[in-house]
Amino acid sequence: MKTKKTIFILILGLVFVFLVNFKHIRKSTINQKDSIDQLNKIQSLNSGLPFKLKEQKFAPDQVLVKFKPTLSDPFVEATISAYQSKRIKRIPKLNIYQIQIPENMTVEEMLFILNQNPDVEYAEPNYRAYIAVTPNDAFFKYQYALYNKGQEIGGIPGDPKGKPRADIKATESWEETKGNESIIIAIIDTGIDFDHPDLKDKIYSSGYDFANEDSDATDDHGHGTHVAGIASADTNNSEGMAGVAWNCKILPIKVMDEEGSGYYSWAIEAIRWAADNGASVINLSLGGDEPSKALEEALQYAFEKDVVIVAAAGNEAGSVIYPAAYDAYCLAVSASDYNDSRTEWSNYGPEIDVAAPGERILSCVPIWYWGPDSFPYGFGSGTSMATPHVSGLAALIKSIKPWLKASEIMNVIRYTADDVNADSYPGNDEYIGYGRINMEKALVPIKISGAK
Ligand SMILES: [Ca+2]
Ligand SMILES: [Ca+2]
Ligand SMILES: [Ca+2]
CATH class of the missing domain: 3.30.70.80 (Peptidase S8 propeptide/proteinase inhibitor I9)
Structure with missing residues (x-):
């Protein structure tokens, strides 16, 4: 019955890369005092931080x-x-x-x-x-995606170093908005760790578990918790990490089981349910190789309710998976890295809209994952990790311009992206679409003065 499984099961190929690259942050390997010292330095000196007009x-x-x-x-x-x-x-x-x-x-x-x-x-x-706004979260220094100062990726000596400012300009954009708590991001995934210190105050409702047909969307896998943290971890709370959308809330919906897979029917129901239960943005760090009319119609349903849908392109260096490939209704996201290069494993094709960092991204993991003696954070890679950066940005745009249509928010995100591969592929291309997202350009109004 292998074929049946292949056809009807949502492949979480994303999880594969995620697990392979998952790196542990143990309390023993991170010097807490060092983190705190670093924190104090940041607060008192603002050293090395960008200025903005x-x-x-x-x-x-x-x-x-x-x-x-x-x-x-x-x-x-x-x-x-x-x-x-x-x-x-x-x-x-x-x-x-x-x-x-x-x-x-x-x-x-x-x-x-x-x-x-x-x-x-x-x-x-x-x-x-x-x-620019720099949050006081201890692990913010590892979040090159938000602010890349050329640090060692992963914070361990010998790690590759990022290219300064190959990031999504989060710190500049937070000056403009940190989001509105009435804006809800549905994380349709493996669930969420409701007790996680950086998520517990960010959850809009207990959500729903379509994998087990109950109202407990607890994460028994790890993927959904990681994705949720990237989009909207509790930020500037002196704990853990920073999220893209500081104040926006998370609606956890479970559609993949502890193995990291699930039926299309679960995702279809979840998309419909999210659109009818307060979501302004839907994050889909999941997908399968097979097209599905029913899945496309679920996307259309949410899109027509002006929900911005953001979906992962997939990690097989192949064509864009579904639902990301449904061009009319969602933003398809590929993964860039700490040098603003495209990752070699990211899927590509004409459906790609934008890229966001997806290589070695720090985020939350469930407390049970490493056990109670570890910090509940870890590094993961995949278009699964790129996608919630874009979802967070969509939620911030919706926060300051609630009247915008989903299609308009999608266009703001597309047209303000940085064409970081312009040397080889000028303009919109099938690897990074319009480019790596730029939160500052998407959120901070351009002021023109002095023209005579
Ligand atoms: Ca935090
Ligand atoms: Ca597209
Ligand atoms: Ca380009």
């Missing part, structure tokens, strides 16, 4: 000017005086002057005049910069 606010009496490099210092000084301005500071090496403008002049007027001068390369306001 929050609003176009600038010093009212100063501008920054760069003169042509061929000009001598005395000539530049004389030019500044000729504008009845005063040098406050010259930034060495960059040769940028911070100057005090005359009292009777606005910054805009002064910039207009300076920018007419052929000796000036450019002049701009001295904007105020703001620190």
Whole structure:
């Protein structure tokens, strides 16, 4: 009866990679004091963290000017005086002057005049910069997907190092929103660990278990807990990890058993149930090789209720699995890595919409997984891990723009992605779609000023 199983069972090929790459964080291998020291450093120094322009606010009496490099210092000084301005500071090496403008002049007027001068390369306001939001979660430093500073992936010396800022720009976007708790992300998966310290306060309802036909969606596998943490772990609670959508809630729905597989019928029912029970976003880190009209109709049902559906492309370096391949109704997500490269195992094809990091992603594991003496966190790889980054972003967009249609949110996510493989595959391509998602571009409004 092998064939029957192959046809009708949802393959969680995703789980395979997930298990193979699963790495244990034991209390004995992580120095808690080190984590706390690191934490204090982050809080007190903000070292190495990015600055961002929050609003176009600038010093009212100063501008920054760069003169042509061929000009001598005395000539530049004389030019500044000729504008009845005063040098406050010259930034060495960059040769940028911070100057005090005359009292009777606005910054805009002064910039207009300076920018007419052929000796000036450019002049701009001295904007105020703001620190991006950095959560205090102890393991945030391992979450290169959210903020990649070129750290060792996995935090162990000898691990490969990431490429700085090959990440989804989470810290910049959290300045804009951390999500609204009325926005619900349905995690249709193996269930969730309801007692997990980074999830227990994030759960919207006890959900449903379609695998066992009961209302207890407890995770007896591990996959669903990991996926849920990525999308929406409790964040800035000094515990564990950070999630993409800090304040959004999780609706756990179990459709795969302890082996990590389940019937399409369970997923079909779950999608319908999620759409009717408050979900704004549905995360499907699962799929099978076979198309199914019934599965497609379930997607259509949720899509027409303006639920954003995000689905994993699969991990076999082959064609995109179902339901991700249902182009009209969901975002299909492939996996990138800590260098913004595509992973070699990620599925590809014209249905791919975007990529998100899926290689060695830290997230929650059920407390029983490593046992009570370990931290309930671990690293996993797969498009299963890439997908909830996108679901979290969809929930944040919905949080600040609840009036947007599902199709509009999908387009925001597509069109704000970074085309990180533009050198080889400019534009939309079958490996990473429109690109690796960029939360800052998707969430922070672009402010244009100074144009005359
Ligand atoms: Ca946390
Ligand atoms: Ca698609
Ligand atoms: Ca491309």
